[in-house]
Amino acid sequence: MDTIFSLDFILTVVQEAFRVKCIIFSALGVFTGVTVGAIPGIAGDIAIALLLPFIYNLEPVAALGLLLGIYKGSMFGGAISAISFGVPGTGGAVATVEDGYRAKKNGYPKKAMLTALYSSATGDVISTVILVFLALPLAMVALKFGPKEYFSLYVFAILMISLLLQGGMKKGLVAAAIGLLLGCIGMDPITGTTRLTFGIRHLRGGMPLIPLLIGMFAISELMTQYLKAWYHNRSKYSKESELSESSSKLSKESGYNPSKDIMSFKVYLSSLKATLIGCVMGTFIGALPGAGSSLAAFVSYGAAKRLSSHPEQFGKGSLEGVAAPEAGNSATVGSSLIPLIAFGIPGSATAALIGAAFMMMGMQPGPLMMQDNMPVMYTFFVVILYASIMNLGIGYFLIPIYAKISMVKPRFIFPVLFILAILGTYASRNSIIDIWLLLAAGLLGTLLKKAKYPLGPLVLAYIIGPGAERSLRQALLMGRGEWSSLLKSPIAIGFYAVTIVTIILITKAKSQEKFS
Amino acid sequence: MRIMRRRLNFVMLFVVILLLVFVSFSSLATQYPEEKAIRIIGPTAAGGANDIVSRMVTSSAQQIVGQRMDTIAMPGAGGQEAVHYVMDQPHDGYTFLISDYGCLITPALREELGYDLSDWKPVIQITQYLPTIFVREDSPIKDANDWIAKAKAEPNKFSIGHGTNLCPPHIGLIMIERATGMENTWVPTSGGSECLAFVLGGHVDIGASMPTTIAPSVNAGMVRALGLTSTERSKFLPDTPTFKELGYDVVSTSWLMIFAYKDVPEDRIEFMENKLIEALKTEGAVSMANKLNIEFLLQGREESQKIYNRTVEDLTSLFADLNMLKK
Numbered sequence: 032m033d034t035i036f037s038l039d040f041i042l043t044v045v046q047e048a049f050r051v052k053c054i055i056f057s058a059l060g061v062f063t064g065v066t067v068g069a070i071p072g073i074a075g076d077i078a079i080a081l082l083l084p085f086i087y088n089l090e091p092v093a094a095l096g097l098l099l100g101i102y103k104g105s106m107f108g109g110a111i112s113a114i115s116f117g118v119p120g121t122g123g124a125v126a127t128v129e130d131g132y133r134a135k136k137n138g139y140p141k142k143a144m145l146t147a148l149y150s151s152a153t154g155d156v157i158s159t160v161i162l163v164f165l166a167l168p169l170a171m172v173a174l175k176f177g178p179k180e181y182f183s184l185y186v187f188a189i190l191m192i193s194l195l196l197q198g199g200m201k202k203g204l205v206a207a208a209i210g211l212l213l214g215c216i217g218m219d220p221i222t223g224t225t226r227l228t229f230g231i232r233h234l235r236g237g238m239p240l241i242p243l244l245i246g247m248f249a250i251s252e253l254m255t256q257y258l259k260a261w262y263h264n265r266s267k268y269s270k271e272s273e274l275s276e277s278s279s280k281l282s283k284e285s286g287y288n289p290s291k292d293i294m295s296f297k298v299y300l301s302s303l304k305a306t307l308i309g310c311v312m313g314t315f316i317g318a319l320p321g322a323g324s325s326l327a328a329f330v331s332y333g334a335a336k337r338l339s340s341h342p343e344q345f346g347k348g349s350l351e352g353v354a355a356p357e358a359g360n361s362a363t364v365g366s367s368l369i370p371l372i373a374f375g376i377p378g379s380a381t382a383a384l385i386g387a388a389f390m391m392m393g394m395q396p397g398p399l400m401m402q403d404n405m406p407v408m409y410t411f412f413v414v415i416l417y418a419s420i421m422n423l424g425i426g427y428f429l430i431p432i433y434a435k436i437s438m439v440k441p442r443f444i445f446p447v448l449f450i451l452a453i454l455g456t457y458a459s460r461n462s463i464i465d466i467w468l469l470l471a472a473g474l475l476g477t478l479l480k481k482a483k484y485p486l487g488p489l490v491l492a493y494i495i496g497p498g499a500e501r502s503l504r505q506a507l508l509m510g511r512g513e514w515s516s517l518l519k520s521p522i523a524i525g526f527y528a529v530t531i532v533t534i535i536l537i538t539k540a541k542s543q544e545k546f547s
Numbered sequence: 548m549r550i551m552r553r554r555l556n557f558v559m560l561f562v563v564i565l566l567l568v569f570v571s572f573s574s575l576a577t578q579y580p581e582e583k584a585i586r587i588i589g590p591t592a593a594g595g596a597n598d599i600v601s602r603m604v605t606s607s608a609q610q611i612v613g614q615r616m617d618t619i620a621m622p623g624a625g626g627q628e629a630v631h632y633v634m635d636q637p638h639d640g641y642t643f644l645i646s647d648y649g650c651l652i653t654p655a656l657r658e659e660l661g662y663d664l665s666d667w668k669p670v671i672q673i674t675q676y677l678p679t680i681f682v683r684e685d686s687p688i689k690d691a692n693d694w695i696a697k698a699k700a701e702p703n704k705f706s707i708g709h710g711t712n713l714c715p716p717h718i719g720l721i722m723i724e725r726a727t728g729m730e731n732t733w734v735p736t737s738g739g740s741e742c743l744a745f746v747l748g749g750h751v752d753i754g755a756s757m758p759t760t761i762a763p764s765v766n767a768g769m770v771r772a773l774g775l776t777s778t779e780r781s782k783f784l785p786d787t788p789t790f791k792e793l794g795y796d797v798v799s800t801s802w803l804m805i806f807a808y809k810d811v812p813e814d815r816i817e818f819m820e821n822k823l824i825e826a827l828k829t830e831g832a833v834s835m836a837n838k839l840n841i842e843f844l845l846q847g848r849e850e851s852q853k854i855y856n857r858t859v860e861d862l863t864s865l866f867a868d869l870n871m872l873k874k
Contacts, residue, residue: 080593080620083602177750218625221735223712225658232631232661236623320744321737374747375763376740383594383740390599393838397763460628501737508734509706509751 043406047092048413056093057418060100061425067101068108069433071118071245071455075105076381083388091392091407096414098388099364102381103155103422106324106361110147111429114140114353115437116448118249122240123324123360125490126332128248129196130345130352137348138291141434145294146350147357148426150306154358155419158314158365162372163412169366170373173318178505179517181319183526185499188326190530191333193488194537196346202484209479210492211499213238220501221508233464241459242469243493247486249452250473253445255480292434298350305335305351306358313362318369320378324360325494329487331359337533365415371396372408579640579815584615586642587805588633590626590650595738596759600673600803601645603835608826612819618645625711626650627660634662634808640815644806647676648858649714651806656866657713658873664859666809669851670816671823675844676757676801677777678719679784680707681770683746686753691774691793694753698729706732708742708751713871715801716742716755719776721865722799723790746770758783759840776800783840802844802858804851820848 047053067078078101086094109124114131127147134143161169176184189211193203216227217237228234309331316327335355336345345352367378368385375397377383386396394404401408436444456469476486503517510516518524587605591597598620605616621629629644630651636642644651644667655664680691688694688705698705709717712735724730734751736742739760746754747769754761754770762783764770772787776799780789790797805823807816824845826832836843846854866872 076593083593174744174748177745177748220737221712223625223654232624232627235625235627320740370744374743374769375760376744377594380592380594383592385594387594387599387602390839391602391835395763395838395840398767398769399763505734505736508732511703511732 044409044413047410052090052093053096053414057096057100057414058421060097061104061418061421064101064104065108065425065429068105068120069111071112071120071249071452075101076384079381079384083384086388086391092410092414094388094392095411096418098385099415100418103364103418106364107148107151107422107426110357111144111433114143114147115433116249117252119244122494123328125325126328126356126487127353129487130349133348134350134353135437138288140437141292141430142294142298143350143353144430144434146302146353148423148430149299150302150309150354150358151361152419152423153306154310154313154362155364155422157310158317158362159415159419161314162365162369166369166373169318170369173370175522176319178502178509179520180522182499182502182506182517183523185495185502187526187530188330188495189492191533192329192491194534195333195336196485196487203488206479206484207488207492210489211496214493214496220497221504233462239460239465239468242456242465243472244490245452245456246469246472247476247490249448250469251476251480253449254473254477256441256445302350302354305339305355308335308338309355309358310362313359314366317363317366317378320370320376321498323379323494324363325491327363328356328360329491331355372400374398579818580612580614583641584617585612586617586619587645588629588642589618589620589645590622590629591620592622593620596757597645597647597803599839600841603839604673604827607829607832607835608823611826612822625654627654638808638810640811643670645803646806647715647801647803648862652859652862653713656862656872667806668816669855670805670807670820670848672802672804672844672846672851672854674803674841676715676803677775677781678716678755678799679758679761679775679787680773681746681754681761682773683749684769684771691790694773695727695729698731702730703732705752706734707753707755708734708736708745709755710738710742711735716757719799720755722776722797726795726797762840782842802854816848
């Protein structure tokens with residue numbers, strides 16, 4: 032049998048990986064993923080689930096290239112909607128909204144999207160390289176994470192994001208508390224009994240993510256803009272000077288000068304540090320089964336802000352604030368496959384679908400997967416790498432179109448957005464209750480925005496809250512009810528220590544800001 | 548002019564009526580299952596074991612059934628989203644549920660969910676799942692007897708990860724403890740994958756899952772299976788004894804069946820039963836099942852109904868003993 036270092040083996044792998052069919056299907060996958068990811072309510076894993084039955088008719092590597100392409104493309108695609116309309120296309124793009132949408136309002140959507148693209152591609156490539164060369168060591172580290180360690184990570188993430196985002200510490204914590212409460216609706220993660228559903232059958236599975244995300248971001252933005260316009264019209268006849276000022280503000284948001292929205296290598300370099308922080312965070316968190324791209328994105332954002340030379344720019348359209356979460360969430364693509372390939376344990380729901388695809392092709396994910404399928408697996412790795420390059424190319428081609436769409440005047444785009452929000456929400460579960468939940472989430476989001484409460488901590492806490500509760504209760508069960516058992520882990524102690532230090536540093540920085 | 552217009556209106560009305568009659572006769576003329584695609588709704592996440600089996604069934608059976616068949620994963624609410632979705636669809640034989648007892652029977656015994664267990668009619672049984680107890684390869688627990696002896700000597704010494712609360716591996720674990728008199732600390736997880744990760748990472752001492760989840764790790768020498776709660780050994784874990792062989796009267800298996808909701812015409816259920824069994828006996832289906840570590844244990848309607856009824860009785864009795872039945 033050829034070893035992986037033999038010329039024959041390398042030639043076989045390269046020949047298989049660069050067959051026209053593989054290239055075409057990978058490109059098709061990336062294009063589909065970017066398009067689907069940009070539509071709020073439709074995530075990449077829906078497209079993958081729909082295509083699973085058809086992969087029987089494809090060769091394994093072409094099929095996997097298609098599915099991986101969708102996975103990668105959708106991670107970047109989520110940023111397009113986040114930057115253009117302030118609506119995250121995927122859960123992983125929620126953190127991108129903070130600065131991405133502000134960047135667009137400031138008049139440079141293309142720069143923001145290109146920053147998102149380049150940092151996505153960087154995160155993607157780095158985590159893929161780590162998948163190929165360091166899968167097993169990283170998987171062994173990931174196994175060290177059990178309930179105690181996960182809980183400490185979730186506490187760190189929620190507190191850090193609550194304290195770091197715009198709006199102030201208290202408001203961030205209140206928003207996170209609301210998110211945790213929303214995450215409690217549905218089934219108890221340990222006993223399976225229902226709670227806080229008020230007898231509504233549709234809430235047995237919890238507050239659904241799509242209506243919450245789209246409602247909180249899209250509907251609340253529509254309502255906010257409508258209220259602004261209504262107020263503007265009311266004051267039109269009573270205060271002429273204020274009228275001209277607010278009129279110019281509105282036209283600034285809807286006006287666009289492409290000649291001032293140009294990306295350069297210098298701009299990319301200025302956000303490279305944030306990109307690399309996202310790559311490291313995203314690769315590590317992606318390898319933890321169940322942690323998720325949202326967590327990776329938020330932790331990357333928080334870390335980048337802490338370590339940035341200009342943290343005051345975050346939340347005001349900073350490109351570093353776009354680069355870090357995008358690198359973070361895209362880096363989870365490769366690393367979420369690490370536990371799948373190493374142990375047969377999928378790192379995410381989408382990785383589980385990829386695992387299903389492997390199984391349907393006769394390859395059993397697990398410790399013997401590489402050994403039993405070496406030529407296919409190395410061909411697969413080459414395909415993953417060039418799919419990342421394709422993501423870059425296809426994204427680069429689509430961005431000018433999306434940038435122009437994003438700057439269409441609000442009075443034209445918002446009705447379309449409203450219809451898409453309703454359709455996307457209904458399409459996810461065919462439930463009219465979801466539409467009511469969408470509108471309720473929109474109302475809540477509007478009130479929170481009006482009172483200047485940040486939405487990021489709320490969404491993060493909602494997404495990871497159930498996992499945090501499950502981890503806490505599992506840890507207490509294992510520790511026979513002793514709270515001190517939560518500290519019987521050096522990793523957990525490390526996260527708690529970092530959390531305390533972060534809180535102290537942030538509090539100190541904010542006090543100094545107040546005095547100066 | 549007026550007369551012309553009236554004639555034109557009459558002609559148009561006639562054409563519309565003709566079209567409607569044609570369409571209605573067309574639909575009457577079609578035979579089952581020609582009207583539309585057949586859907587198998589699964590209550591677990593896409594990519595999971597049940598979902599993969601369901602996709603295998605739909606892809607194998609399409610040509611034989613003579614109609615497109617789709618698998619739709621509808622996880623959520625502990626499987627109840629899928630269950631209620633099937634209930635709410637027309638009972639015309641085009642929408643079926645694929646489930647084990649964990650998503651269908653267990654929740655209904657514990658709370659009022661809007662259906663009676665007798666409302667569900669098994670079409671076929673596809674396979675059986677065999678709850679398996681396993682440990683990490685370097686565990687100090689040598690075998691099942693060693694585990695039982697140590698656990699009886701020191702109650703709650705060992706922590707055991709299993710899937711969600713009262714899932715089939717958890718039920719199997721409960722049955723073992725009742726038969727042996729030992730006590731362990733149960734740690735619910737989100738499913739077989741998390742359970743395996745906890746065992747491999749040393750966070751729990753023992754795991755309870757299914758052969759499909761742990762077989763690759765067993766074959767790689769990373770975990771050891773201690774025993775199964777079935778009557779016969781699994782072909783994927785041929786060296787692992789059953790608890791019955793070890794002298795403990797413990798039999799707890801789960802099955803995977805396809806169900807029709809009440810009022811689906813009997814002739815359509817019979818049609819699906821015959822076609823599905825025919826499809827799953829083909830060489831292609833068997834080969835695909837082997838690749839997926841699935842062992843077919845096909846049963847028709849009658850036998851599946853007996854197995855289903857027995858499971859309902861056994862679980863009702865168990866939950867009554869544990870004071871877990873709905874009030």
